[in-house]
Amino acid sequence: MKIQTLIIWLLTLISLLTFAQNNQVSPTIAYAQGIVQTNATFFDTEGYNVFLQVFEYNFDEKGINKVKKKFSIPKETIANEDTEFPNAKILLTLDTNGESKTHSIYYLISGGQGKIKVIGFSTLADRVKTIEREFYEAILSNSLPKNIYTPMQVDTIQFAGRGINLGPACLWRGIRNIQCPDKGQMSWTELSSLDRAKQITAGQKANNANLKMGKVLEDTEVDILFEGQPTKVLKRKLKITIPQFIMGGSNILIIYYVTTEVRGRYVSCVLSHYTDDIGAKKLPPLLKEVMELKE
Structure with a gap:
């Protein structure tokens, strides 16, 4: 390789590396x-x-x-x-x-x-x-x-670096808060700091424990697979203090509080379902998309 060609190649490589560094998204x-x-x-x-x-x-x-x-x-x-x-x-x-x-x-x-x-x-x-x-x-x-924007009409959602196809039956209840009627609900945030992810999850636990319309019946630590990763999480059984005939179904809510690393980022996630969605010891379809209960 001629020296002139080598110099041009090196300068091009340096320019490309500099461009890539300057255009990294935080x-x-x-x-x-x-x-x-x-x-x-x-x-x-x-x-x-x-x-x-x-x-x-x-x-x-x-x-x-x-x-x-x-x-x-x-x-x-x-x-x-x-x-x-x-x-x-x-x-x-x-x-x-x-x-x-x-x-x-x-x-x-x-x-x-x-x-x-x-x-x-x-x-x-x-x-x-x-x-x-x-x-x-x-x-x-x-x-x-x-590409950070998602439409109000739900079809495929982006979850911690991958797409999950849910179809049109689910609804956004807030930003990164998705509910599928009779199939569960999930809210989450994605972070670069494990400490902040833990703080968010702890805050969610505290908020739910102080609900005026709810009473914590039981807290247990369980093992799950979350996006394929073994993880220990808090499972909470919460009684919504509204009569069942008004609720139109079960007033017992099962909640999982998750903090873990997923594909290079940290996730704080709260997943929930009523016991009549599938049963207290099983998972409804939405939750099955991201987690599994370990025997």
Whole structure:
């Protein structure tokens, strides 16, 4: 090989490697999922629920107070500023429910004449401002990749790096919260940190333990296969304190709380079904898509 050809080949290789490094997508973006609705867009990423919504309020004290009222934010909450989020007014709240804590952060910016754009974050885990800033900037710059968005009409869902075909009978109950009537329900988030995944799962357990309309009957640790991986999880039997004749079926809910690694990312997942969906010792079709009970 001539020296000139070798030099050109090396320069091309270096350029390709540099391009690949510069275009690596961070977990904050790669693990995100979004759903566009008429009045707002919702996202899940790294243990955060995120929304984008525009209101026809002036970007002034009166308009900010209207945002507070809209989201039941205490009137005395001060709108702060942060140099890392230029031109934004920031509202922070912390809600406690037993051992569960929910951080909510609302970034308010001018959406043009007579409008306020609100980008809201909430998490059951500790705040990570770098995650918030990266996703906030991606929303404002309209640089989120199109492949993170999923249609409201359910067919195939993306779960931790693979597609699961469910058909049209299932419904989104929230971002990454899917329910298939009489076949179970599953909600999850995908993260780059095991500690944050554990925090999210612990928060979900605490929230469900403090339900006003539910009573924990039993907690047991069981062995399962989750996406083929052996995993120990908490299995909870919860009684919904609504009469069965009103429920229209069983009022005993079986819940599995899962925290594990799946295909290079960490997943916090809550799976549930009523006992009349299939029986207390078996799994309904939706749950069977991702887990198996070990004998």
